[in-house]
Amino acid sequence: MYLKHFRLTEPPYSLTPNTEFFFGLAPHVEALQVLQTTLQTGEGFIKVTGEVGTGKTLICRKLINELPERYYCAYLPNPYLSPDELRWAVAMELGLKHSSSIGQQQLSGLIQQQLMALSAYGHSIILVLDEAQALPDDSLEALRLFTNLETESRKLLQVVLFAQPELDERLALNKFRQLRQRITFSYRLRPLTLEESTAYIQHRLKVAGSEGSALFTPTNAKRLAKAAHGVPRLLNILCHKALLVCFGEGRTQVTKQHVDAAVADTDDALPVRNTVLRWSLGVALLTSMSLAALYWVKGGVV
CATH class of the missing domain: 3.40.50.300 (P-loop containing nucleotide triphosphate hydrolases)
Structure with missing residues (x-):
């Protein structure tokens, strides 16, 4: 959905186990x-x-x-x-x-x-x-x-x-x-450490073709890592949702608000008790789907 917007060649945080994304953790x-x-x-x-x-x-x-x-x-x-x-x-x-x-x-x-x-x-x-x-x-x-x-x-x-x-x-x-x-x-298998989690986030972006400035700043990557408490699948879910919110707002770098919205919408993540954030993610998802539909009608690839 957001690949073209972020200049990615494939989804970086798919839940399907893909050995191409294997990281030497x-x-x-x-x-x-x-x-x-x-x-x-x-x-x-x-x-x-x-x-x-x-x-x-x-x-x-x-x-x-x-x-x-x-x-x-x-x-x-x-x-x-x-x-x-x-x-x-x-x-x-x-x-x-x-x-x-x-x-x-x-x-x-x-x-x-x-x-x-x-x-x-x-x-x-x-x-x-x-x-x-x-x-x-x-x-x-x-x-x-x-x-x-x-x-x-x-x-x-x-x-x-x-x-x-x-x-x-x-x-x-x-x-x-x-x-x-x-x-x-x-x-x-033990959970990932904070350092391993943040390295994991950036590694998957690199494999997916990300170039130039990081989509996640070190601070926001740590926020996501803490919320996922060392579980790679949760990291994938949270990063994917944060990118969706970012895309829905037309931004090119994930902010703290995007991270908080993703965390609030994910049941097993360490909670952010804010219903407004959950609502914001829903709005962002709708916006993302609308943008995707617009790209599709114009013959583009999102």
Whole structure:
């Protein structure tokens, strides 16, 4: 909507995890190093947890994109699956073609055969699950049983779990002690520091093509960083809204009022108790849409 106005080539604060915008922030780099090092051992489960919006899916995609050729990756982005559905999903990710009429025991046998075949070709096979806190209890147990598949010298499958902290709470229960003991390495993503947050804001603008004077002054970038309390997704939301307000007023640099309006309109941000600011953002959004429509009618690109 505001790309032409701010001379940007793409949206800088999209909520879609895009590895082109990956920034070498300490918690994200540390998580990737733990994952890459642990995968080389070929043993057990690896778990990365973090609060909503801290960058788990981005790290997941970065890991998958940068896996060496010898790795064969099966990826389940939505593991809210029963044990039977989980086996079918894994079989499909491993490239198995099969009839839906076969039984679960036969399917498990086919999965083991495929893992052995891939391993014989020199592949290390990993199963990556995003949003793993959604796995039902029975499916967590089925997942554990996958790691029983092994040769005399190595496991046939490694499992990488990306999850919210709720998974840690469930794994602490006594009934999951067997699975818990198979988790060889864990990493907990922390919130960004103030300095990391402000650098993140400017980095995404640069990747999106911003040149010349900064759209966010250091002071306003800090205001946004404090309001987002270290959560990258919240930073994206707040920056996007601030740019919308700025665009709606025809300005070329975000002001404190624009930041305050964005914060007041965002539920999970540290609050600015001012209903006038919330109303102002609504007016700015309407103005932005009107300007966008005007550009469209004239044949331009906003």
